[in-house]
Amino acid sequence: xxxxxTSTASPVAPRPSHRGRFWWFSEILPFAVGILIWQALSSxxxxxxxxxxxxxxxxxxxxxxxxxxxxxxNLGVSLQSLLLGFVVGAAIAxxxxxxxxxxxxxxxxxDPLVNLLQAIPGLAWIPFAILWxxxxxxxxxxxxxxxxxxxxxxxxxxxxxxxxxxLIEAVxxxxxxxxxxxxxVIFPATLPNLMTGIRLGIAFGFRSLVGxxxxxxxxxxxxAIFNAQQYFQSARIVVGMLAIGITWLIMDRFxxxxxxxxxxMRWGLVREGIETA
Amino acid sequence: xxxxLVAKDISKTYFDTVAxxxxxxxxxxxxxxxxxxxxxxxxxSGCGKSTFxxxxxxxxxxxxGEILVSGKKVSGPGADRGMxxxxxxxxxxxxxxxxxxxxxRLKGIPKDERRKIAHxxxxxxxxxxxxxxxxxxxxxxxxxxxxxxxxLANNPTVLLMDEPFAAVDAMTRQRLQEELTAIAASERxxxxxxxxxxxxxxxxxxxxxxxxxxxxxxxxxxxxxLPRPRRWEELVRDQRFIAYRxxxxxxxxxxxxxxxxxx
Ligand SMILES: Nc1ncnc2c1ncn2[C@@H]1O[C@H](COP(=O)(O)OP(=O)(O)OP(=O)(O)O)[C@@H](O)[C@H]1O
Ligand SMILES: [Mg+2]
Numbered sequence: 001x002x003x004x005x006t007s008t009a010s011p012v013a014p015r016p017s018h019r020g021r022f023w024w025f026s027e028i029l030p031f032a033v034g035i036l037i038w039q040a041l042s043s044x045x046x047x048x049x050x051x052x053x054x055x056x057x058x059x060x061x062x063x064x065x066x067x068x069x070x071x072x073x074n075l076g077v078s079l080q081s082l083l084l085g086f087v088v089g090a091a092i093a094x095x096x097x098x099x100x101x102x103x104x105x106x107x108x109x110x111d112p113l114v115n116l117l118q119a120i121p122g123l124a125w126i127p128f129a130i131l132w133x134x135x136x137x138x139x140x141x142x143x144x145x146x147x148x149x150x151x152x153x154x155x156x157x158x159x160x161x162x163x164x165x166x167l168i169e170a171v172x173x174x175x176x177x178x179x180x181x182x183x184x185v186i187f188p189a190t191l192p193n194l195m196t197g198i199r200l201g202i203a204f205g206f207r208s209l210v211g212x213x214x215x216x217x218x219x220x221x222x223x224a225i226f227n228a229q230q231y232f233q234s235a236r237i238v239v240g241m242l243a244i245g246i247t248w249l250i251m252d253r254f255x256x257x258x259x260x261x262x263x264x265m266r267w268g269l270v271r272e273g274i275e276t277a
Numbered sequence: 278x279x280x281x282l283v284a285k286d287i288s289k290t291y292f293d294t295v296a297x298x299x300x301x302x303x304x305x306x307x308x309x310x311x312x313x314x315x316x317x318x319x320x321x322s323g324c325g326k327s328t329f330x331x332x333x334x335x336x337x338x339x340x341x342g343e344i345l346v347s348g349k350k351v352s353g354p355g356a357d358r359g360m361x362x363x364x365x366x367x368x369x370x371x372x373x374x375x376x377x378x379x380x381x382r383l384k385g386i387p388k389d390e391r392r393k394i395a396h397x398x399x400x401x402x403x404x405x406x407x408x409x410x411x412x413x414x415x416x417x418x419x420x421x422x423x424x425x426x427x428x429l430a431n432n433p434t435v436l437l438m439d440e441p442f443a444a445v446d447a448m449t450r451q452r453l454q455e456e457l458t459a460i461a462a463s464e465r466x467x468x469x470x471x472x473x474x475x476x477x478x479x480x481x482x483x484x485x486x487x488x489x490x491x492x493x494x495x496x497x498x499x500x501x502x503l504p505r506p507r508r509w510e511e512l513v514r515d516q517r518f519i520a521y522r523x524x525x526x527x528x529x530x531x532x533x534x535x536x537x538x539x540x
Contacts, residue, residue, distance in 0.1 A: 169336050170366035170424075174380035174431050175356030184379070188370040267369045268413025 053235040058242070061235035070224070075243055078220040081137050082209050085144025086202060092145075093152035093201075094194070100153075101160030102182065114153065122147030122208040130216050140212040140220065147208040151200035159193025160186065192264045199256060206244060281467055282310040282333065282435050287342035288492075289328050302328045304492040305342075310435065310469055315461055317470040317478035320488030321529065326471040329493065330439050333469065334360045347434055356380060359428030360437040363444060365420040367412040373399065373423050374408040380431030398426040401460060418449040425457065429464060436461075438470045442477070451509045454480055458507050475529070479521045480507060487528050497528040 035055050042054035049057070065071035099106040100114075122143050129139035167185050176184065213222025221240045228236035264270040289303040302325040310316050318326050331337040333344050335354040344351040346358060359380070367376050374395055375382075381391035399408055402422040412420055421441055428436055442450040458481055461468050472478050478485045479501055487497040501521055503512065512518045 164366075166362055166364055166366045167368060169334075169354070170360065170362060171368070171379065172336070172354035173334050173356070173358055173360040173433075173437070174427070175383045180383055184368065184371075188368070263370070267411055269369055 050232050050234050053238055057235040058238045061233070061239045062242070065236065065239055071239065071243060074219060074221050074224045074240075075247070077137065078209055078213065078222070078244075079247065081140045081144060081213075081220065082202070082205050085141045085209075086148050086205050088141070089145040089148030089205070090152050090198065090201060093149045093197075094156060097153050097156035097160070098182075098186075101157050102186070114150075118150045118154070120146075122204065123211045126212060126216050129212070136217055137220075139216040140209060140222075143208045143212040143216070144205045147204040148201040151204055152194075152197040155193045155197030155200065156190060159190035159197075162193070163189045188263075188267075192270050195256065195260055195264065199252075202248070202251065206248060210244065279312055280309040281312040281347055282308075282469065283345040284308045284329070284333065285343050285345070287329065287332055287339045287344070289325065289332065289337070290340045301492040303332075303339075304494055306488070306493060306495055307342075308486060308495065310467060312467055313465045314484060315458075315466075315468045315470065315482045316484045316486060317472060317482040318486050318488060319472055319475060319478045319525065319529065320493055321490045322473055324488045324491050325493035326473070326488060327439050329488075330360070330437050330469065330471050333435070334358050334437055336360075356384070356431055357434040358437055359431050359433035359435075360439065361421075361424050361428055361441045363440045365412070365417075365424045367420055367424055367427070369412050372409050372411055373404055373415070376412070376423055377427045377430050379427065384431075394430055395426075398430040401429070402426040402456065418445045418453060421445060421453060422456075425460075429460065429466065434467065436466050436468045438468065440472050441470075443472075443474075450477075455506075455508060457481060458505060462505050475525045476522055479503075479518060479525065480509070480512060485521075485525060487525060497525065499525065 039055050042052055046052075053061075062071070096110065100110050101107070125143050125146050126139070129142045133139040133142055163186055167189065168181055171181060171185055209220070210222035210225065213220035214226040217223050221243055225237050225240035228234070228240065260270065265272070285307055287303055287306045288301075291300040291302055292298075293300050306325075306329060308316075308318075318329065320326055328337060332339045333346075333351070335344075335351045335358065351358070368379070371379065374392070377398055378391040378395035381394060386394075396408070399405060402425055404419060404422055404426065407415060407419065412423070415423065421444075425438075425441065442453050445453065454477060460466070461481075468481075470478070470481060482501050485497075485499050485501060486495055487499075488494060489496045499521065503515070503517060503521075
């Protein structure tokens with residue numbers, strides 16, 4: 001029974017339950033329902049248009065903003081800040097995480113500093129960001145770095161603390177020394193937490209991106225939303241918000257999930273969910 | 278025969294940080310294991326069997342005493358003392374194949390060669406067809422087979438096993454025990470095996486060492502003269518097997534016969 005199961009189950013089938021002929025239906029359903037409810041609410045005509053734009057208006061604004069090039073330009077600027085901020089933040093957090101997790105002296109030194117700084121929200125850095133980098137992408141990127149850094153570091157540290165000692169001991173009795181233990185046990189074992197940290201890091205990054213661009217920039221999606229509000233163009237506010245949501249959806253679906261499906265899910269460390277409980 | 282493993286007067290005291298109290302786990306355990314011998318250490322739960330094995334592996338340090346393997350003092354874990362754990366401890370991110378060849382990879386053996394060695398052991402433990410599976414795709418018994426193969430492929434001086442079959446069902450356990458005796462005999466592996474199951478110890482070993490309740494001290498050291506290959510169907514009715522089992526049972530539990538001890 002278990003033999004037959006294991007030999008036929010494909011380890012990478014991403015969503016076996018959605019693999020029918022109409023798999024796309026279940027993908028679209030949640031969005032279709034969301035839009036229907038939205039349309040229904042706006043047809044009630046309870047609120048003025050400015051306070052509650054309809055899906056159609058938003059779609060129109062969306063097409064206009066793409067045609068005029070405003071949306072692609074702002075999206076490009078935002079993505080650039082986000083990516084750069086994320087890469088810099090993670091590039092500091094990941095090595096520091098392993099240093100703190102695997103080295104007593106490193107932990108003793110950095111832990112108090114990290115604890116002091118982590119309660120400070122990324123947006124609290126806006127005044128200094130503007131003073132140091134001036135209004136614009138530099139300031140925004142700096143704020144994103146400060147927001148990405150802590151969730152990545154924290155989740156990584158948690159992951160390192162949770163590595164099963166018996167796995168390390170087992171490879172030590174096979175001859176593994178420190179670096180082999182790190183490369184073959186600790187690194188893969190911390191991947192699920194690292195992925196969670198990256199997810200949260202990007203999510204926090206988005207928050208700071210929008211907040212930062214509203215205050216400390218003259219372009220980007222956050223600025224576009226802020227600007228649209230100044231002119232009561234509520235449909236364009238929603239366009240900006242949706243652009244952020246869709247960008248995240250695409251990043252998750254086409255970058256993060258495939259990585260997880262090839263690694264942590266394939267190894268049986270993480271599942272999509274638990275249907276039996 | 279030469280003694281390949283020598284434990285000299287090993288004692289271990291843990292400090293219980295909660296109760297602020299010393300726990301004496303082992304007190305003056307001496308034991309020598311000859312090359313190619315299969316020795317089991319038995320004793321009641323908590324008597325320090327795992328502690329002793331971990332000290333031999335170099336995963337724990339003794340409070341006093343020393344371990345010599347091939348004449349060299351043990352100061353930490355090493356490939357000469359491969360250990361099989363009760364909880365398998367396979368790397369979830371490696372397939373059966375890459376788990377089993379992992380030790381050889383660490384030794385710098387080229388890929389083709391180590392793959393060949395790995396496949397020989399995969400066949401030996403009956404995992405053919407499961408080379409590319411990840412541990413979570415294997416049954417408990419298969420995982421333990423892979424864990425045994427992983428250590429055997431690395432050709433350790435001594436194979437250390439800590440209740441490796443405790444977590445599998447009784448039927449699978451008997452099969453794995455039969456396979457282990459056959460493999461140990463054909464590979465001429467030196468094995469130090471820890472268990473609290475008396476029948477298992479008698480079935481597998483050439484020699485059984487019994488420890489007293491905590492703190493563990495050697496209270497019996499018996500040679501098991503039973504022909505190999507050994508099979509459960511034959512041995513359960515064998516008068517010599519029964520005599521060894523009863524003798525060890527008396528040693529450990531006084532005169533009370535034990536029931537339900539799983540073999
Ligand atoms: N890390 C530790 N810290 C404190 N005490 C410990 C530690 N490890 C083991 N002990 C104590 O040492 C004693 C021996 O433990 P050990 O695990 O060696 O027993 P065992 O003979 O393997 O038992 P079992 O058959 O149940 O596995 C126990 O009383 C245990 O509580
Ligand atoms: Mg034990």
